[in-house]
Amino acid sequence: MKLLDRxxxxxxxxxxxxPMIGSPMADANQAQLASADxxxxxxxxxxxxxxxxxxxxxxxxxxxxxxxxxxxxxxxxYSGSSGYSAPRxxxxxSTDYYTPPASTGSSYRSANPSTATVPSGTGxxxxxNAYGATAAKPAADDLSMLVxxxxxxxxxxxxxxxxxxxxxxxxxxxxxxxxxVDSGIISSGKMxxxxxxxxxxxxx
Amino acid sequence: xxxxxxxxxxxxxxxxxxxxxxxxEEFVSKGTASCAGEASFDDLMLWLExxxxxxxxxxxxxxxxxxxxxxxxxxLVSVSATLxxxxxxxxxxxxxxxxxxxxGSKVVRVLYRRGANSNLLFMTDRCxxxxxxxxxxxxxxxxxxxxxxxxxxxxxxxxxxxxxxxSGGEPTLYRDGLLAIIEHAKRVLPEKxxxxxxxxxxxxxxxxxxxxxxxxxPNLTWGIPLYADNAADHDNVVQAPRAFSETMAGxxxxxxxxxxxxxxxxxxxxxxxxxxxxxxxxFRNLPFVQHVALMGIENTGLxxxxxxxxxxxxxxxxxxxxxxxxxLDIRGIAVSIxxxxxxxxxxxxxxxxxxxISDWKNLFIDTCQTCSATHACAGFFKSHSTxxxxxxxxxxxxxxLKDMQGAxxxxx
Numbered sequence: 001m002k003l004l005d006r007x008x009x010x011x012x013x014x015x016x017x018x019p020m021i022g023s024p025m026a027d028a029n030q031a032q033l034a035s036a037d038x039x040x041x042x043x044x045x046x047x048x049x050x051x052x053x054x055x056x057x058x059x060x061x062x063x064x065x066x067x068x069x070x071x072x073x074x075x076x077x078y079s080g081s082s083g084y085s086a087p088r089x090x091x092x093x094s095t096d097y098y099t100p101p102a103s104t105g106s107s108y109r110s111a112n113p114s115t116a117t118v119p120s121g122t123g124x125x126x127x128x129n130a131y132g133a134t135a136a137k138p139a140a141d142d143l144s145m146l147v148x149x150x151x152x153x154x155x156x157x158x159x160x161x162x163x164x165x166x167x168x169x170x171x172x173x174x175x176x177x178x179x180x181v182d183s184g185i186i187s188s189g190k191m192x193x194x195x196x197x198x199x200x201x202x203x204x
Numbered sequence: 205x206x207x208x209x210x211x212x213x214x215x216x217x218x219x220x221x222x223x224x225x226x227x228x229e230e231f232v233s234k235g236t237a238s239c240a241g242e243a244s245f246d247d248l249m250l251w252l253e254x255x256x257x258x259x260x261x262x263x264x265x266x267x268x269x270x271x272x273x274x275x276x277x278x279x280l281v282s283v284s285a286t287l288x289x290x291x292x293x294x295x296x297x298x299x300x301x302x303x304x305x306x307x308g309s310k311v312v313r314v315l316y317r318r319g320a321n322s323n324l325l326f327m328t329d330r331c332x333x334x335x336x337x338x339x340x341x342x343x344x345x346x347x348x349x350x351x352x353x354x355x356x357x358x359x360x361x362x363x364x365x366x367x368x369x370x371s372g373g374e375p376t377l378y379r380d381g382l383l384a385i386i387e388h389a390k391r392v393l394p395e396k397x398x399x400x401x402x403x404x405x406x407x408x409x410x411x412x413x414x415x416x417x418x419x420x421x422p423n424l425t426w427g428i429p430l431y432a433d434n435a436a437d438h439d440n441v442v443q444a445p446r447a448f449s450e451t452m453a454g455x456x457x458x459x460x461x462x463x464x465x466x467x468x469x470x471x472x473x474x475x476x477x478x479x480x481x482x483x484x485x486x487f488r489n490l491p492f493v494q495h496v497a498l499m500g501i502e503n504t505g506l507x508x509x510x511x512x513x514x515x516x517x518x519x520x521x522x523x524x525x526x527x528x529x530x531x532l533d534i535r536g537i538a539v540s541i542x543x544x545x546x547x548x549x550x551x552x553x554x555x556x557x558x559x560x561i562s563d564w565k566n567l568f569i570d571t572c573q574t575c576s577a578t579h580a581c582a583g584f585f586k587s588h589s590t591x592x593x594x595x596x597x598x599x600x601x602x603x604x605l606k607d608m609q610g611a612x613x614x615x616x
Contacts, residue, residue: 145235145245149231149232149235152228156232163265164266199232200233201232201233202233202234
């Protein structure tokens with residue numbers, strides 16, 4: 001091979017390489033990778049479990065978490081009403097469970113004879129507003145509905161035989177504590193997250 | 205086949221009302237969360253079987269909207285909530301269903317059946333066409349109450365992916381109601397796909413475009429019937445002058461609004477003759493459609509009256525069907541064949557075949573008892589009669605099945 005041909009070959013190769021030098025591949029470095037507007041793929045996020053207490057971000061608004069630590073010392077013995085500290089402090093939920101729905105087809109709603117006479121349709125809207133005014137605490141109505149479900153769950157499991165009245169009184173609390181003891185849960189007499197889970201109750 | 209209504213002994217109903225029927229177990233674990241949308245205890249009806257007898261008194265004290273006692277007689281129970289006892293057919297209403305009751309009537313209608321393949325938001329009995337083969341002849345009544353019922357129904361159905369149909373009648377007749385329902389479904393049930401059956405004629409009004417773009421449902425398909433490649437034949441089938449051009453304009457407006465479109469064809473003596481030309485027309489003029497459904501005729505309603513005009517043995521149009529299906533398929537348009545018994549179908553069309561007849565109106569006949577393909581076959585409509593039966597109906601063997609693989613898809 002003549003010298004001139006060798007030169008031609010060399011020049012040809014470097015020209016071929018030239019475009020690569022300018023390309024982002026060639027000068028990629030860590031700094032660039034980190035600074036680029038890289039965002040995690042939204043589809044790769046773990047599934048969000050709606051409405052179950054097992055979800056990472058779930059907050060049991062009914063459980064009065066703050067009082068737990070004070071009772072953990074005398075956890076396993078039945079101590080009447082000592083597990084009950086009034087007034088109960090609810091932690092406000094971070095999620096917008098109680099946001100009133102956007103009004104769609106509202107003209108039809110109000111014109112609906114069935115929902116107009118039944119408290120559910122119109123009443124729920126005003127209730128939603130009430131939630132907003134009281135910083136998203138569970139309304140007394142919702143709480144008594146949850147208590148009823150707890151009473152029914154305890155009844156099915158033969159821990160409770162009293163009235164399904166939605167009142168978390170001594171009888172229900174005693175049943176709850178007995179169930180907690182048998183289930184290896186701290187016997188607080190409260191509707192806390194582990195207890196509701198053990199009863200198979202998902203809160204809204 | 206399971207009916208969508210039955211009779212109960214009913215007490216304490218003062219207004220027409222919808223209920224979500226749930227078992228005590230589901231009530232305890234989920235409460236009102238068993239409904240996809242906003243619901244209160246008043247919307248729930250507890251299903252109390254004999255297993256709940258021990259605690260019947262306590263169950264009946266729960267402040268829900270009603271109780272359904274499938275195996276008790278009503279004199280045993282006294283409550284102020286709505287009470288349903290003594291079902292005529294105990295299989296019609298099951299836990300998870302949404303039912304409708306009205307004062308002064310023993311009839312309970314199932315509006316939503318848990319796990320069914322054919323749940324439907326029924327919009328109206330009215331229609332602006334009068335198709336010769338209409339399975340549900342229109343009635344000229346003001347039934348706008350269906351709009352409210354459907355809005356409530358959307359709140360009470362189960363969560364989860366499945367398809368909900370919207371049908372009638374002609375759903376676009378109640379334009380604002382239909383748009384409100386689509387919007388409400390998008391908010392409450394974004395995971396469910398919607399399938400609207402419409403003749404598309406009113407969609408020729410271009411103001412629909414902005415409305416549909418505003419609603420912007422993520423998974424909505426319009427099933428629009430087009431019965432011919434020319435106005436005369438189409439207008440004859442739907443018994444409405446100018447229907448063809450209105451429907452074509454409506455189809456273009458749907459495309460402008462970015463909607464998913466399915467073209468539907470009902471196979472009859474009036475339509476199968478020009479099926480290849482029709483397929484050509486669809487591909488040339490509507491190449492944007494997602495899906496073409498070629499459907500066997502449902503032998504009920506007006507179809508019975510127009511038997512002579514409509515009836516053709518499916519065995520006699522397999523060549524045209526084959527031609528049309530493959531013409532569209534090789535040009536990239538998805539094709540399905542609905543509502544025909546598998547044994548009359550040209551075996552090479554097996555991959556277009558769908559097991560399509562809604563579970564509440566589907567049945568098999570005596571010939572099918574020895575057939576090995578009933579699990580893959582659409583079977584017959586409940587209205588089936590020998591007059592509408594192909595001479596090619598025969599039991600299939602396992603070997604026949606190897607040649608064709610049906611896939612379950614949507615329903616008619």
